[in-house]
Amino acid sequence: MTTTPSTAPxxxxxxxxxxxxxxxxxxxxxxxxxxxxxxxxxxxxxxxxMTRAFAVHxxxxxxxxxxxxxxxxxxxxxxxxxxxxxxxxxxxLSRLHTRFPFVLITPQYEVEHLLExxxxxxxxxxxxxxxxxxxxxxxxxxxxxAELREADGxxxxxxxxxxxxxxxxxxxxxxxxxxxxxxxxxIRSMVLADVRLTDEPxxxxxxxxxxxxxxxxxxFGDGWYRVMGWHRAHQAxxxxxxxxxxxxxxxxxxxxxDFGMHEARWISRFHSxxxxxxxxxxxxxxxxxxxxxxxxxxxxQGMNTxxxxxxxxxxxxxxxxxxxxxxxxxxxxxxxxxxxxxxxxVLRTSGALVRLAMARTPLxxxxxxxxxxxxxxxxxxxxxxxxxxxxxxxxxxxxxxAHPLTAKRAPDLSLREGRLHQxxxxxxxxxxxxxxxxxxxxxxxxxHAHWQGDRTTTxxxxxxxxxxxxxxxxxxxxxxxxxxx
Numbered sequence: 001m002t003t004t005p006s007t008a009p010x011x012x013x014x015x016x017x018x019x020x021x022x023x024x025x026x027x028x029x030x031x032x033x034x035x036x037x038x039x040x041x042x043x044x045x046x047x048x049x050m051t052r053a054f055a056v057h058x059x060x061x062x063x064x065x066x067x068x069x070x071x072x073x074x075x076x077x078x079x080x081x082x083x084x085x086x087x088x089x090x091x092x093l094s095r096l097h098t099r100f101p102f103v104l105i106t107p108q109y110e111v112e113h114l115l116e117x118x119x120x121x122x123x124x125x126x127x128x129x130x131x132x133x134x135x136x137x138x139x140x141x142x143x144x145x146a147e148l149r150e151a152d153g154x155x156x157x158x159x160x161x162x163x164x165x166x167x168x169x170x171x172x173x174x175x176x177x178x179x180x181x182x183x184x185x186x187i188r189s190m191v192l193a194d195v196r197l198t199d200e201p202x203x204x205x206x207x208x209x210x211x212x213x214x215x216x217x218x219x220f221g222d223g224w225y226r227v228m229g230w231h232r233a234h235q236a237x238x239x240x241x242x243x244x245x246x247x248x249x250x251x252x253x254x255x256x257x258d259f260g261m262h263e264a265r266w267i268s269r270f271h272s273x274x275x276x277x278x279x280x281x282x283x284x285x286x287x288x289x290x291x292x293x294x295x296x297x298x299x300x301q302g303m304n305t306x307x308x309x310x311x312x313x314x315x316x317x318x319x320x321x322x323x324x325x326x327x328x329x330x331x332x333x334x335x336x337x338x339x340x341x342x343x344x345x346v347l348r349t350s351g352a353l354v355r356l357a358m359a360r361t362p363l364x365x366x367x368x369x370x371x372x373x374x375x376x377x378x379x380x381x382x383x384x385x386x387x388x389x390x391x392x393x394x395x396x397x398x399x400x401x402a403h404p405l406t407a408k409r410a411p412d413l414s415l416r417e418g419r420l421h422q423x424x425x426x427x428x429x430x431x432x433x434x435x436x437x438x439x440x441x442x443x444x445x446x447x448h449a450h451w452q453g454d455r456t457t458t459x460x461x462x463x464x465x466x467x468x469x470x471x472x473x474x475x476x477x478x479x480x481x482x483x484x485x
Contacts, residue, residue, distance in 0.1 A: 012036045015160035018167030022289030022306035024115035029314030031122035042131040053108035054218040055300030059391025061100040066424040077106025135176045164286045171291035183275030189236045193267035198260025215254035242269045272296045280336040293343035295350040315463035324444035326484045338396045403470035410461045415449040432459040
């Protein structure tokens with residue numbers, strides 16, 4: 001799918017580079033708010049994405065629920081109520097306080113299909129086989145100009161108010177900005193393949209590390225399985241040839257069996273990095289998803305973190321472009337302020353998991369055993385781990401003196417007008433008040449809802465499901481100030 005280049009520069013509200021899940025969610029959110037959006041992708045349409053993403057965590061399902069997509073996605077996948085690590089540690093996700101107390105096992109392309117359909121319906125202009133070659137920010141014109149190369153080699157120019165790079169770990173947008181991507185490789189010579197198995201694994205998600213190897217197996221649901229494995233004794237370069245016998249041996253070492261592995265439709269070798277860009281915003285250009293942060297696949301948090309980046313940024317860009325905020329620069333700066341620490345935390349937690357899996361010395365294996373026992377037997381430690389991996393416990397920094405609920409995730413409250421996630425589907429703020437409280441004039445569209453019971457707290461919930469402001473006592477002036485911000 002290509003687009004015939006125009007002879008004159010085009011102008012849009014937001015140009016997004018990269019049509020993975022992060023870019024598709026962001027584009028759909030913005031277009032649903034009436035923002036003109038062009039999404040460009042260098043790959044052909046429907047090219048298989050060799051992603052490792054299979055896990056959709058609870059917080060991401062909440063975000064999809066507030067867009068009317070979660071229930072449909074769940075029908076395409078398999079809910080898993082526990083996560084097992086190292087063959088010994090199991091985290092009970094059923095304890096999560098959410099409508100989705102599980103991790104959904106489904107390949108990334110199912111998420112992309114739903115998000116692409118939503119984006120197209122909302123009016124996003126998708127241009128596949130289109131590659132960013134350069135960009136230039138014009139402070140005086142309050143715009144970004146991007147040079148694009150089409151599939152036939154022709155070039156076109158597009159001007160946007162803002163540009164967002166969701167174009168992966170080798171991000172051309174990040175390179176065009178000249179930003180560093182500090183970090184290092186944490187795993188070399190990981191083997192990845194799609195195979196058929198003679199013997200079906202007993203667990204939906206099979207993952208374990210024993211001795212000098214670990215392996216991961218997840219089903220596509222159509223008879224094919226994604227298998228990933230690593231062995232300490234074979235640290236080859238990415239370019240070295242790999243065959244199915246190598247992967248079988250890794251699985252037998254890590255899992256005790258290769259499940260009759262046969263018929264690989266593709267197989268490759270890769271390495272895993274831990275990297276994070278210092279700044280998620282450079283003027284009118286933003287980075288999100290793997291363009292901003294990459295880490296090991298342990299915990300399945302990569303795609304989920306990118307989707308949550310998009311949900312945080314989309315409503316802020318929409319508010320600025322629609323003139324709904326008194327301080328546009330501060331609101332846009334808050335994207336980096338809120339999401340960069342989350343990305344750093346994901347690097348730490350996924351890195352800790354992979355280092356435990358790769359434990360080699362007796363001391364390291366003792367630490368792994370102690371950690372596993374602690375998480376299995378100490379409820380607060382287990383709950384903290386579950387909250388971090390699922391994304392449910394993610395919170396942002398609240399201003400000094402703010403109500404304790406401020407900047408925390410709002411659960412899917414049951415309100416008189418319906419569930420909170422249903423009320424968020426218009427992409428607006430939701431004001432939750434007791435009966436008899438009048439909603440003040442708001443610079444942006446606002447849904448006014450009421451508690452079902454006699455609760456007296458007033459909540460202002462952001463479009464991404466976080467609490468922007470709260471009060472236990474009527475405070476109209478403070479509420480108006482929060483709405484202006």
